Amino acid sequence: xxxKRLFENIIHGIFLVLGLIxxxxxxxxxxxxxxxxxxxxxEIGLIDFLFGKEWASTAEEPKYGILPFILTSVxxxxxxxxxxxxxxxxxAVYLSKxxxxxxxxxIESAVNLLAGIPSVVYGLVGMLVLxxxxxxxxxxxxxxxxxxxxxxxxxMILPNIIKVSITALDAVPKEYEDASLALGATNIExxxxxxxxxxxxxxxxxxxxxxxxxxxxxxxxxxxxxxxANMPSLFQSVRFLTTAVASEMAYSSPGSLQRNALFSIALxxxxxxxxxxxTLNFFLKRDKEK
Amino acid sequence: MNNKRKLYIILMRGLMMVSTFLTVALxxxxxxxxxxxxxxxxxxxxxxxxxxYITERIGILPDILNTVYIVLSTLVIVLPLGVGAAIYxxxxxxxxxxxxxxxxxxxxxxGIPSIIYGLVGMLLFxxxxGTSLIAGSLTLVIMNLPTVMRTTQESLxxxxxxxxxxxxxxxxxxxxxxxxxxxxxxVDGVITGCILSVGRILGESAALLFTAGFxxxxxxxxxxxxxxGATLTVALYVYSKEEGEFxxxxxxxxxxxxxxxxxxxxxxxxxxxxxxxxxx
Numbered sequence: 001x002x003x004k005r006l007f008e009n010i011i012h013g014i015f016l017v018l019g020l021i022x023x024x025x026x027x028x029x030x031x032x033x034x035x036x037x038x039x040x041x042x043e044i045g046l047i048d049f050l051f052g053k054e055w056a057s058t059a060e061e062p063k064y065g066i067l068p069f070i071l072t073s074v075x076x077x078x079x080x081x082x083x084x085x086x087x088x089x090x091x092a093v094y095l096s097k098x099x100x101x102x103x104x105x106x107i108e109s110a111v112n113l114l115a116g117i118p119s120v121v122y123g124l125v126g127m128l129v130l131x132x133x134x135x136x137x138x139x140x141x142x143x144x145x146x147x148x149x150x151x152x153x154x155x156m157i158l159p160n161i162i163k164v165s166i167t168a169l170d171a172v173p174k175e176y177e178d179a180s181l182a183l184g185a186t187n188i189e190x191x192x193x194x195x196x197x198x199x200x201x202x203x204x205x206x207x208x209x210x211x212x213x214x215x216x217x218x219x220x221x222x223x224x225x226x227x228x229a230n231m232p233s234l235f236q237s238v239r240f241l242t243t244a245v246a247s248e249m250a251y252s253s254p255g256s257l258q259r260n261a262l263f264s265i266a267l268x269x270x271x272x273x274x275x276x277x278x279t280l281n282f283f284l285k286r287d288k289e290k
Numbered sequence: 291m292n293n294k295r296k297l298y299i300i301l302m303r304g305l306m307m308v309s310t311f312l313t314v315a316l317x318x319x320x321x322x323x324x325x326x327x328x329x330x331x332x333x334x335x336x337x338x339x340x341x342x343y344i345t346e347r348i349g350i351l352p353d354i355l356n357t358v359y360i361v362l363s364t365l366v367i368v369l370p371l372g373v374g375a376a377i378y379x380x381x382x383x384x385x386x387x388x389x390x391x392x393x394x395x396x397x398x399x400x401g402i403p404s405i406i407y408g409l410v411g412m413l414l415f416x417x418x419x420g421t422s423l424i425a426g427s428l429t430l431v432i433m434n435l436p437t438v439m440r441t442t443q444e445s446l447x448x449x450x451x452x453x454x455x456x457x458x459x460x461x462x463x464x465x466x467x468x469x470x471x472x473x474x475x476x477v478d479g480v481i482t483g484c485i486l487s488v489g490r491i492l493g494e495s496a497a498l499l500f501t502a503g504f505x506x507x508x509x510x511x512x513x514x515x516x517x518x519g520a521t522l523t524v525a526l527y528v529y530s531k532e533e534g535e536f537x538x539x540x541x542x543x544x545x546x547x548x549x550x551x552x553x554x555x556x557x558x559x560x561x562x563x564x565x566x567x568x569x570x
Binding site (some may be wrong): 093 | 299302309310314316324381402408412424432437463496523526530545550554558
């Protein structure tokens with residue numbers, strides 16, 4: 001009997017270890033990023049690093065200010081949200097409340113396809129279609145710009161926004177809508193003035209999820225944003241936090257201040273993501289408690 | 291009804307129509323554009339050879355093989371880990387705090403952008419094993435762990451409690467119950483997790499660039515896993531951004547697009563198949 005109990009305990013132990021792997025991974029990632037990100041910040045100085053307006057890592061007198069990257073990431077994400085959220089939101093309301101079953105399932109699988117397309121494919125199409133179009137329409141020397149990145153990001157976050165919003169809208173109790181209809185409101189009024197407010201936590205979660213996706217995207221942005229460390233401006237070539245890391249990693253030498261500074265940028269990006277995750281959890285929890 | 295209300299209704303309806311139309315048009319455009327530009331560039335020679343500087347020929351066979359290797363090795367590692375973690379959470383864990391911590395960790399993992407995985411993977415794996423497919427696939431293991439965990443957990447929840455109680459009542463030990471009752475019940479979750487992971491691995495580029503590198507050498511699986519190599523997605527990036535070979539890039543994009551379609555289709559079909567079987 002004792003043998004059997006020992007065996008069961010061993011099995012329990014194995015599963016416990018497997019269960020703790022995710023926790024271990026998160027700790028490992030956090031520790032590695034902090035350990036490899038701090039030295040450069042110490043050497044450059046936190047204020048100079050975060051608020052320095054110039055990044056010239058390969059210049060004779062190198063400058064490591066990442067304010068352009070931070071602002072570009074913030075503006076780029078805000079722009080993508082500004083375009084992507086309204087389109088996603090109205091599509092979600094249509095699919096959840098108005099579309100019949102058939103139409104809904106067809107469009108939903110189209111949206112799933114959008115979510116599954118690799119980011120480099122978005123980058124490729126953006127590079128060859130969007131960038132020339134921007135150059136033509138706005139008459140700028142190079143279409144690879146913040147605007148191009150914003151549009152690509154807006155398309156990329158669209159499926160997330162739609163899917164999460166639909167889930168939230170589907171969960172609104174039918175009684176709410178029936179009550180509103182019985183009081184004489186029309187369908188559309190009911191959906192927007194009753195269903196949407198009732199689902200607002202879920203929709204907020206969708207927006208935050210979109211923010212996380214947009215700020216973390218690297219490859220697609222790298223292919224359309226031009227990748228010069230300018231302060232952000234709509235029609236200029238810009239560099240995001242993600243692309244700053246990606247573009248110089250390949251040729252920076254290990255142990256150099258340049259490479260360490262790249263790790264520091266990753267640390268800053270990681271902090272952004274952690275804040276976004278915390279916000280996301282806040283909204284999801286509030287949704288559950290209701 | 292007054293005019294203000296009428297206007298509001300017309301406006302909202304219009305916005306919904308325009309948005310839905312835009313979404314659908316976008317999907318159709320992307321599909322059409324990539325397939326039309328890509329399919330004419332797919333040839334047997336492209337698919338079956340490796341790139342050669344002498345004949346100035348580009349072949350993507352090594353990239354296809356690398357993708358297969360990385361998908362297989364990632365799945366082989368991530369499945370036991372993810373399924374085990376899910377079993378721990380649903381069958382063993384009693385401590386609410388611990389469960390909360392594990393779930394929070396897995397949510398955090400799924401929110402971390404792939405470029406950060408790429409960096410950490412480089413520090414953790416590439417610095418130890420060299421830039422290689424296995425370093426890349428270990429990085430992808432961490433990325434896909436939450437996916438496999440979540441899908442398995444969801445399917446475990448649908449295994450009726452009475453099955454477990456019945457098995458316990460017949461005198462089976464915990465492990466026996468898990469092996470004979472719980473594990474067979476989570477097959478659909480594992481399959482869905484596999485499909486989703488394959489999709490994510492196919493689409494991944496930023497996490498692989500610094501961990502698996504971008505070589506195009508033709509290798510067997512053992513040699514391939516220990517040497518650097520580009521997957522299809524990474525090859526697409528290199529050919530379009532660094533080398534300006536847009537024909538090849540679009541051919542790869544079309545292949546990826548078709549694979550994405552197939553993956554989505556199979557995920558839907560698996561879901562339908564199992565939900566039908568369950569309701570019988």
